[in-house]
Amino acid sequence: MTPEIATDASEAIPEETFCHLRLxxxxxxxxxxxxxxxxxxxxxxxxESRYQIExxxxxxxxxxxxxxxxxxxxxxVRKLPEPTRRIIGDLSDAERVIVGLELLRxxx
Amino acid sequence: xxxxxxxxxxxxxxxxxxxxxxxxIHGLDEVTEGGLPRGRPTLICGPAGCGKTLLGIEFLVRGIxxxxxxxxxxxxxxxxxxxxxxxxxxxxxxxxxxxxxxxxLDHVNIEPSQxxxxxxxxxxxxxxxxxxxxxxxxxxRVVIDTIENLFGAFSDxxxxxxxxxxxxxxxxxxxxxxxxxGERGEGSLTRYGIEEYVSDCVIVLDHRVSEETSTRRxxxxxxxxxxxxxxxxxxxxxxxxxxxxxxxxLGLEHDVSGETFSMGVDRLDEMLGGQGxxxxxxxxxxxTAGTGKSTxxxxxxxxxxxxxxxxxxxxxxxxxxxxxxxxxSVGMDLGQWVRQGLLQFKCVRPSLLGLEAHLSSMQDxxxxxxxxVVVIDPISDLLTAGASRDVSAMLTRQVxxxxxxxxxxxxxxxxxxxxxxxxxxxxxxxxxVWLLLNTHEFNEERNRSLSVLKARGMAHSNQxxxxxxxxxxxxxxxAHGRGEVLTGSARLEQEASQRxxxxxxxxxxxxxxxxxxxxxxxxxxxxxxxx
Numbered sequence: 019m020t021p022e023i024a025t026d027a028s029e030a031i032p033e034e035t036f037c038h039l040r041l042x043x044x045x046x047x048x049x050x051x052x053x054x055x056x057x058x059x060x061x062x063x064x065x066e067s068r069y070q071i072e073x074x075x076x077x078x079x080x081x082x083x084x085x086x087x088x089x090x091x092x093x094x095v096r097k098l099p100e101p102t103r104r105i106i107g108d109l110s111d112a113e114r115v116i117v118g119l120e121l122l123r124x125x126x
Numbered sequence: 127x128x129x130x131x132x133x134x135x136x137x138x139x140x141x142x143x144x145x146x147x148x149x150x151i152h153g154l155d156e157v158t159e160g161g162l163p164r165g166r167p168t169l170i171c172g173p174a175g176c177g178k179t180l181l182g183i184e185f186l187v188r189g190i191x192x193x194x195x196x197x198x199x200x201x202x203x204x205x206x207x208x209x210x211x212x213x214x215x216x217x218x219x220x221x222x223x224x225x226x227x228x229x230x231l232d233h234v235n236i237e238p239s240q241x242x243x244x245x246x247x248x249x250x251x252x253x254x255x256x257x258x259x260x261x262x263x264x265x266x267r268v269v270i271d272t273i274e275n276l277f278g279a280f281s282d283x284x285x286x287x288x289x290x291x292x293x294x295x296x297x298x299x300x301x302x303x304x305x306x307x308g309e310r311g312e313g314s315l316t317r318y319g320i321e322e323y324v325s326d327c328v329i330v331l332d333h334r335v336s337e338e339t340s341t342r343r344x345x346x347x348x349x350x351x352x353x354x355x356x357x358x359x360x361x362x363x364x365x366x367x368x369x370x371x372x373x374x375x376l377g378l379e380h381d382v383s384g385e386t387f388s389m390g391v392d393r394l395d396e397m398l399g400g401q402g403x404x405x406x407x408x409x410x411x412x413x414t415a416g417t418g419k420s421t422x423x424x425x426x427x428x429x430x431x432x433x434x435x436x437x438x439x440x441x442x443x444x445x446x447x448x449x450x451x452x453x454x455s456v457g458m459d460l461g462q463w464v465r466q467g468l469l470q471f472k473c474v475r476p477s478l479l480g481l482e483a484h485l486s487s488m489q490d491x492x493x494x495x496x497x498x499v500v501v502i503d504p505i506s507d508l509l510t511a512g513a514s515r516d517v518s519a520m521l522t523r524q525v526x527x528x529x530x531x532x533x534x535x536x537x538x539x540x541x542x543x544x545x546x547x548x549x550x551x552x553x554x555x556x557x558x559v560w561l562l563l564n565t566h567e568f569n570e571e572r573n574r575s576l577s578v579l580k581a582r583g584m585a586h587s588n589q590x591x592x593x594x595x596x597x598x599x600x601x602x603x604x605a606h607g608r609g610e611v612l613t614g615s616a617r618l619e620q621e622a623s624q625r626x627x628x629x630x631x632x633x634x635x636x637x638x639x640x641x642x643x644x645x646x647x648x649x650x651x652x653x654x655x656x657x
């Protein structure tokens with residue numbers, strides 16, 4: 019199941035919208051570090067400075083795993099704009115992340 | 127004696143028996159010879175509605191209340207509130223156990239539509255979550271219900287399978303005794319074949335309908351490193367939770383009583399060695415239609431109530447009013463005992479409930495009323511509620527249940543067809559005293575007789591005696607030693623001739639005077655006999 023890349027502007031986040039992203043990781047695992055690197059790069063490319071990344075290490079506060087219904091690691095949650103979106107994995111598949119977060123591709 | 131005890135205590139006979147965690151579930155510990163493998167995961171699988179979740183919950187609740195082992199329930203299907211509400215009717219107060227810090231309920235909410243995947247991932251979040259719950263209550267037991275739901279949420283099954291394998295290994299490393307539930311799949315035990323990862327102990331549940339009666343069944347498919355019962359065992363879900371019905375278990379370790387008491391019929395007590403029956407024994411009264419089985423049962427209850435003991439009467443054929451009225455005609459006032467709260471009737475059509483429901487409702491009532499004697503009249507009617515093999519399994523369980531409590535039980539059985547004979551053969555082994563009632567056609571009369579087919583632990587009579595229903599209840603006539611049973615007019619004739627031979631000794635206790643020829647059919651039951 020390969021989703022098509024969003025080219026329709028109505029599905030993409032408008033230029034001015036601020037993006038609040040939360041990345042759940044477990045300690046300094048390779049997958050977690052890779053996910054953070056990938057996420058930062060993608061945000062720089064597509065959102066410039068209109069984003070905030072909050073990294074939550076479940077190893078520090080296990081309760082949050084229950085409260086935020088996290089089972090897979092790493093999990094990226096787009097808190098804003100609504101609705102909430104979730105992507106699991108180390109975010110190495112950039113296209114999936116762009117589709118999942120509805121990031122506008124400036125290059126188009 | 128010593129040897130027997132040692133054999134029982136040693137579970138698998140090996141030098142280093144596998145440590146087990148008792149489930150506390152009735153019968154399951156017998157079937158698994160001590161419980162589930164301690165510190166290892168056990169797979170419980172079966173179709174929807176077979177009782178997997180309930181079995182898991184009871185395993186945790188019993189662990190807390192009976193073994194002092196706290197537990198974690200990780201639910202993928204039901205929410206915390208649903209779980210609490212669903213088992214409240216079984217008397218399990220999960221919210222209270224949670225408040226006491228002995229139980230952690232965690233519902234994992236999976237909404238597959240929300241999850242997008244990019245790159246590699248693992249289930250570390252679930253591990254952290256479960257680990258936190260285990261640490262929070264100091265859990266020794268974990269139930270995961272039903273982890274296969276994860277397959278609906280993640281399309282990358284290769285990763286998921288690797289992670290599940292890691293999860294079960296992780297549970298072992300943590301040393302918790304775990305139950306993993308799985309839904310039955312087509313051609314495999316579980317839909318996604320997770321039995322491949324949980325291989326120490328596999329229990330299969332089933333829920334079958336045969337002859338319009340549903341029976342739940344349990345089977346231990348595999349138990350690595352341990353002996354276990356290999357049969358399919360019926361199990362039921364009653365007021366107190368799950369109860370497995372092993373056909374041959376329990377029962378043989380209960381205390382036996384040397385105390386005897388009267389059956390309520392003088393000469394019958396004589397036939398049983400003079401003292402009546404032993405407390406806690408099981409009595410079977412069998413015979414064809416109209417031989418007076420119910421009257422024997424009623425007299426047995428009447429005698430118990432006269433001693434001030436409580437009696438519980440399960441009637442499958444007659445209503446309470448009918449029984450009280452009918453017994454009134456043979457001089458028994460059962461109504462007084464009902465009013466005094468010593469006698470309780472439970473009249474129900476056997477086809478109304480399934481076998482398992484019957485058994486559990488009987489056990490609930492027995493536990494509540496605490497009778498010293500119980501009558502089931504007739505057990506043969508239960509055959510209409512299930513196949514004969516199931517009935518016999520259920521009766522075994524019932525007999526064991528009563529014996530363990532020291533309750534004396536009387537069962538009546540209508541001997542009519544072959545199927546029943548088979549059931550009778552199976553329960554015969556459980557019965558301590560077997561009274562056989564019969565009718566004899568002779569001299570244009572139909573007369574009743576009674577004999578003792580077997581009586582464990584008692585020097586019992588080998589005689590067949592005439593059994594009379596009189597207005598003073600059951601009377602057994604004397605026997606005559608002429609090589610055949612004399613009943614009715616033939617007996618009176620014989621008695622008369624014996625009397626004339628013995629010069630009419632005045633006070634002869636076995637004289638025939640008390641039974642005249644005009645014994646009306648409405649009279650009470652009496653058994654005739656001689657010394």
